[in-house]
Amino acid sequence: MTTIHLVEHAPPVPRPLSDVVGRALAASRIVDAAPDPYLPGHWRLRAGSKVGAVALTVPGAGTVTLRITPKVPIARLFFLLGYALSPHTIPDDGAVDVAEHTEVLPAFAHAFERQLARALTQGLVQGYRTTEESAFVVRGRIREADQIRRHFGAAVPVEIVYDEYSTDIAENRILSAATERLLRLPGVPGNVRRRLAHHRSRLADVTPLVRGHALPVWRPTRLNARYHGALRLAETVLRGASAEHDEGQLRIDGFLFDMNKLFEDFVCTALREALAQHGGRAELQARGIHLDRDDAVRIRPDFVWYADDGRPRAVVDAKYKAEKQEGFPDADLYQMLAYCTALGLPDGHLVYAKGNASYAAHRIRNAGITIQQHALDLDQPPGSLLDEIRDLAERLAATTLV
Template sequence: MTIVELAEHAPALSVPLPDAAGQALAASRILDTATPDPYRPGHWTLRAGSKVGAVTLGVPGGEPVTVRITPKVPIARLFFLIGYSLNPHGWRDGQVELGERHDLLPALAHAVERQVDRALRQGLLQGYRAVEDSSLVVRGRIRETEQIRRRFGATLPVEIAYDEFTTDIAENRILRAAVERLLRLPGVPQNVRRRLLHQRSRLADVTPLVRGQAIPSWHPTRLNSRYHQALHLARAVLDGSSPEHFAGGLRIDGFLFNMNKLFEDFVTLALREAYRATDLTCRLQDPHHLDEASLIRMRPDLVLYGPAGTPQAVADAKYKAEKPDGYPDADLYQMLAYCTALGLPEGHLVYAKGNAPHTAHQVRQAGIVIHQHALDLDRSPAELLGEVRSLARQMAADRAV
């Protein structure tokens, strides 16, 4: 098996790859750059962007190729961002055991297996599932319309509907799907793989999800509370997962987390939580128009509204600054458009710290001030949330301007 190791937003590497595998990577758009190396035949120039994780390509007539993309942030911090974005109320740092894992895939597999084991220690959760069936015995209620449509007046069999108390419920199906997803990926340590196989055997009577089928929904309740953390991690595996498709004639299987989306979700949800006990409200991905004719649409990541329902502040999250010497100018133009359309004197761009510290720009002839903030993802979760609360206070102070 060919293994390609890349780092998020690192310089491009020239890697020996079969043309079929390189073409599949280029078609999948997993990487920012995947082109043939003009100076080295049989090599491809690969550069990772903001997607991190691992994918495997099955090459017809050749050995599989695995691409692993390592995040820049520490693994523990990445799991905090994932967990907080999924459940800002119930997630706490340290609840997910990562073991002595420093790579994303082994850490994720270990964490999922530990949480699934914890959820299933008291046995599989049971619940009611709506069932529609044809039967020789009446159970539940008769579906009269279906009886007439399918049976043309015949007495038997009977079209019935009933609620069945079973372990074959959404929560268990999600856990089984996540376990099976991880078992298909190379790079999972053997000791973790053995434990995952044990968890799959415990879920053997649960109906597996069909590939391409929508993930069933579940709702947190007191009855399924022991499943909550396992389900959040399982959804992280399945939602961020993988392109499972045929790109360039090859199958690609794995999981990826988009750091741009993950950072945006964290910032906007953390800001919304900071305003929860105030008279201010937040709208995420709030739709607006730049022009009077409502032809030019725009969707700021977060718009803060006052008690009267008027915009008070606007913020946009940007994970990666593209310029090596500072923030990209295009972000400033975008925020200027938001402030102009919303009638706000100040706007806030929020970056992951790396290129430049906080700065502010006053726009000539307009008087609009655009702030550029930098959150330090290397800080502890408590300190990171403290930075967000400080930003929230500054945005709320814009009302007095």
């Protein structure tokens, strides 16, 4: 088995690979891969913004394990993730220590297992689950429309719906599916894998989720409070952050974070929380905004803050970028100019993960618009990081509506 280690957004590196494996990596679209023009038998590989671990099963070449390490410390990555998922959750004394890990998947599997163990300490949460079925005895309510449509007036079987109190509820089904998912991934430490297998046996009686279907809906309540942390991590495993698909004859199975999305979620969530004291309404991934008068060109800023009367007050876009010697990309300025024009705002704000450029402001000719670019330093303690967000929020709040 071939194992390849890369670092997020690092310069391309040559690796001795067969053409079959090199083409498979290029087809995966997880990393940039191209034959090295100077070293025969080598491919130049470059990781983008996705971090984590995947196993690629390549026909005729076996399994290739690809591990991509983030530039930010693992503990900082988990802070960004945790805050974006639940900004009001205050870590307790038993908070998971992930600083000992240098790779994403082992740290995440460890964190999830600890949260799951705490969730299941007092046993499985029970609740009511709505069940629809055909039966020969009436239980609950008769579904009259289904009875007529399916049985044409016959007395039995009866189409019924009822609520059953059991452990086979959405919360346990999500935890079970995430546990199964992690047990299949490469790079989960052996001791964590054994504990996950033990938890899986405790969840063995719940109905498995159907692959490709939407996750069941759960709502935070007092009764399932001890599940909240584990459920949020479980949903991260099962929604979008994981990769498990076939690309032609190439099978990809793994767990990846997109740092672009993680940074965007953190910045927008933290701004929403910081601006709450100033009133108004914050909308993440704002919808219903168009660039033209005919509403044919839709635009979707990451963050729009509206005043109490509904007028746009500030617009922000979060951009997690690779470091560039020339500074911030010009294309982001054009995008923000479009947002400010459509929303009628004199100022727009671009927030980057700190690289080689610091704060900059650009006054646009003949437009009366200023675009400000901010650099957020991720390599600092969580409290200082949130202080930077609060400073930006105060700057947004100080903007005067025309």
